[in-house]
């Protein structure tokens with residue numbers, strides 16, 4: 001491949017529990033090559049091998065000096081200072097403790113930076129929206145779980161452990177008495193997530209194989225399905241309204257699969273504005289802009305158009 005742009009290029013990698021997405025990008029977010037692969041279920045070394053393969057695929061034939069490095073948004077709690085996986089669920093077996101940035105840098109000879117995948121997503125949304133430097137963005141993603149991130153001054157708030165943004169594990173009155181995936185009780189995820197919609201439907205006596213089926217029933221006007229979907233929407237709405245009261249962001253972005261369920265968004269937005277303080281009630285809220293957002297945010301760690309503002313900021317591994 002000849003050099004496709006004048007400026008520097010980076011590979012942005014979005015590493016989730018089911019898929020690895022890699023894109024070759026420039027500082028404007030333009031994508032020159034893209035590949036996607038399934039996340040191996042056989043341990044950390046296999047995941048690293050697959051990322052190395054994906055990077056090789058999207059940079060094939062590229063002049064080495066055109067490539068500034070690799071940015072990764074990875075599942076799990078990531079220490080942005082050293083790119084180590086501090087904690088992880090068993091979604092990727094053997095993932096906790098993997099020294100991801102160091103391993104990728106050794107294998108590729110390139111600078112590597114790693115942050116949490118939701119943090120990368122938020123950085124990408126900020127960049128994709130072309131927001132001014134004094135803007136701030138709250139991202140909340142609603143799918144199998146509920147997570148998010150807060151971006152201000154061009155950087156994502158990582159927290160002392162790299163774990164900031166576990167918004168699904170905030171207590172919610174809508175989830176009172178319900179068990180959460182974290183082992184806690186009454187957290188927003190227990191009544192707001194995709195699996196929570198299926199569970200609410202089943203508590204009401206409904207029968208469905210999965211959340212998709214409940215969503216289809218809601219679309220057809222099934223009362224129990226509509227109630228289950230509305231519980232999720234009101235839970236996430238009141239959660240977002242509370243977070244708006246906490247962070248006072250200029251922009252709120254909502255991602256994940258659940259907001260696509262028919263009727264969910266209207267109930268969500270009404271609950272969010274109701275929960276927000278009167279002064280803040282007119283906040284801007286929009287759906288996630290692009291499936292490439294996490295790759296754009298990851299690449300921006302290298303390209304510098306958006307930089308993490310962690311107190312543990314480090315130079316790339318090189």
Ligand SMILES: [Zn+2]
Nearest residue numbers: 169180182187
């Ligand atoms: Zn929880």
